[in-house]
Amino acid sequence: MKKIIITSALLYLSFSLLAQMVPGDTEWYAPIPPKVSPANKPGAAPSDAIILFNGEDLSMWKGEKGDAQWEIRNGELTVKPGTGSIMTRQHFGDVQLHIEFKSPAPGQHSGQNRGNSGIFLQSTYEVQVLDGDNNDTYVNGMVGSIYKQQAPLANAYTHNGEWQVYDIYWRGPRFDIESKLESPAIITVVLNDILVQNNFVLKGHTPYIGYPAYTPHGLLPLMLQDHGTEVAYRNIWIREL
Ligand code: MG
Numbered sequence: 001m002k003k004i005i006i007t008s009a010l011l012y013l014s015f016s017l018l019a020q021m022v023p024g025d026t027e028w029y030a031p032i033p034p035k036v037s038p039a040n041k042p043g044a045a046p047s048d049a050i051i052l053f054n055g056e057d058l059s060m061w062k063g064e065k066g067d068a069q070w071e072i073r074n075g076e077l078t079v080k081p082g083t084g085s086i087m088t089r090q091h092f093g094d095v096q097l098h099i100e101f102k103s104p105a106p107g108q109h110s111g112q113n114r115g116n117s118g119i120f121l122q123s124t125y126e127v128q129v130l131d132g133d134n135n136d137t138y139v140n141g142m143v144g145s146i147y148k149q150q151a152p153l154a155n156a157y158t159h160n161g162e163w164q165v166y167d168i169y170w171r172g173p174r175f176d177i178e179s180k181l182e183s184p185a186i187i188t189v190v191l192n193d194i195l196v197q198n199n200f201v202l203k204g205h206t207p208y209i210g211y212p213a214y215t216p217h218g219l220l221p222l223m224l225q226d227h228g229t230e231v232a233y234r235n236i237w238i239r240e241l
Helices: 002-020
Strands: 050-053 061-063 071-073 076-078 086-092 095-102 117-121 125-129 164-171 181-183 186-191 194-201 220-224 232-240
Touching (some): 117 164, 125 186
Antiparallel strands (some): 050 232, 061 086, 071 076, 095 164, 095 232, 117 125, 117 220, 164 186, 186 194
């Protein structure tokens, strides 16, 4: 009985407070979000994006040792096997990334050897790049996977020889002043306009052998993997968040 009386009193109080409110109590006007103009065609860079590859040069990138050695032909950037992964000169934290890739002709290759490359957020966490056209492999290593952590929600790859479009939304991990993990990384991945990772919470880095773990770090370059096959990339842009 006492409980009912108290609950009723609280309800009455909140209703009467609500009755005194005006719409403006829950509206604010600052800070004003920056004006960003979208591109005039889908997939092109909006006004505040950093263009990482515009089809012409590798000025935004470097190699594991010295300059990036990958090839540029017809506006496409192609992995030159054996020359190593490439990374941006600029370091990043939270980002929105747009990147398009095309797998090479499969030849005799299968599984992980068919068009393998990778997009490493903060040089550490891999979104797998792989030919997904009738290509059997472990599902947490297929195209759209967070390598060895999470299979994609769908196989959104189209056909070998066609351009595939990734849009990636990344929130990097946070570490406290004692270097302890404060909050893990979270990723959303859209492949060809289809959601394949929905706010997936990463368990750590994405090793080939062993289990994921976190090692404290700050801003780091975006890295593209040389895994020995001639995967092509184009139209790479990024927005810092
Ligand atoms: Mg890979």
